[in-house]
Amino acid sequence: MKGRPDCPRCQGKGLIFDPDPQKPVVLCGCTVDLAPDVETLGLPARYREAEFTRFWKWWNNAQASHVRPLLDRVGDLEELLARPAEEVGELEGREDLVKLLQALKRRPEHGIRPAGAEALAQWALSGKHKFRHGWELWWIHGPAQSGRSTLAAAALRAWTERLGKGGRFVSLRTLSQSIKDVYHDIRSYQNQAFQSVRDLIEPLQDQPLLVLDDWDRMDTDIRVAQALAQLLDHRYSEELPTILTAAGPPEALDRRENHPLARLEDGSLLERLRGAERVEMVPALRFWIDRMERR
Template sequence: MVMNQKIVCSKCGGRGILIDADPTKPAIRCSCYQQRVGAQTHLGIPPRYQSSTLDDFWSWWITEHPEATLLSQLDLANQLLMNPMSRATLKNGLDLKLEHILQKSGYQPSNQGLGVAKHIRYALQPSGYDQLTGWALQGKSISDFWWISGGPQSGRSTLAASALKARVARTSESGLFISIRTFSQELKDVYYDIRSFKNTEFQSERALMQPLMDTAVLVIDDFDRLDNDIRLARAFAQLLDYRYAESKPTLLTATQGPRSVLQSEQSPLIKLGDESLLRRLEQSQRVECQPTLKSLITLIAST
């Protein structure tokens, strides 16, 4: 994806309509209007995710996570809670979280095989999924930063793209999806180009970053793949600071949670020493692309 400076239509001056000099003739749509609509539809989303919707994501999700597996984990959660010794090991409110999922799922144990759950969706859906979809579809759960994490093939990029499309469709806001690896390379090309007088199509860092600053909603995919170049870290830190100050929501995807990514010795952002930015990112609204119950079971097993 190549970011260029905005080109104003020579026919309509960027208005999207053509006004005839004769006041008796109606204004008509300029040909550039449909081009802009088409560009808005894709929002910079890669072809792989362009057709994705939240409904499609959910249909895929329930096939990836069979109900029988979740029922088995609900049985395990119930056993942990019913046994006084195992329940005593559940610290930091983990027992209450398990109870909440069991209640919301309408779980009932069975003496013959797996238990049953009338509303298994609450155990099945990604942690933070209701908050994200509520924000995209209804304007709820307002947050400056969303952090969507998950391993390879977990659906994190698809979910981010689907949420972006749903939000833009509802609000008619501008939106943009970028891959940090692709965009980082474009920025590095700018840094190298500035040393060459042969670059007749020179674009400044500001020109490349401007669309990311201007858009109402931004998705930065694979944020944990940010290049180690300190100039790139500084550019993205300034971008995130600006968007925070302007209350423009930003969705970041990564393989791990914010603390693991940002506090790593390899993190280029930690080199900047910007504690305020790191704290804000660590406090992002979390969405974890694995079933909510599985996340809790995994957390319990690791403690």
């Protein structure tokens, strides 16, 4: 990490060391000016202006017609929490529901935002989040046009700007095709730069933050799956934060017949994906109401 060479606080180091060795090292404010720009991050034109404030406004407008019906069901959720545990059974994520209902008393829009999105924003903006499985892995899922890629781009921008570190936004569909092109024969060769799989994967392995957009659209070629699995294995080993977006939850990969990840028979990888922190592109109250009604 480097700061501005003329900075009087850090003398270009980017870090401020307190004379008291018990106090933590602080990131110097001058590094914000050096944060990666949208082109360095690889953000497509559609997502270059993505940020949480704009996303919340767009999302609230899109969900405006659902606000009152959802808020009318808050009492049902409060009643569910009040019932004896032996009567309703174990409620997975009870603490999350309690926090949501408390937040609603301050600002009703908290119940309209996508389930898990506020935790993602808090992590990106302030670094505060307790990961259940250790690795900083996020899985954002929802149907087409639900805003999952925009939300991932907003998190990437906020995280890199806060820390002054780099990052990368990658289309999984494009990356998959590039990996597949490495193996094409001379009659249909698309890899005119003669890149190897290593050339394609290595620049992504140690990105401080990596977004892999449309993870579920990887090519069915088993060699593509092997390369992507190695990429995630490396990032897991190095404890590097990663965000994946997809149409469905990670469990959906197991259910897809002949899916390349399932053919790898890599149980550890699938388990890590299932253990990712989830963001579902439905209003948080709708998420909990649906769960309550399925009980």
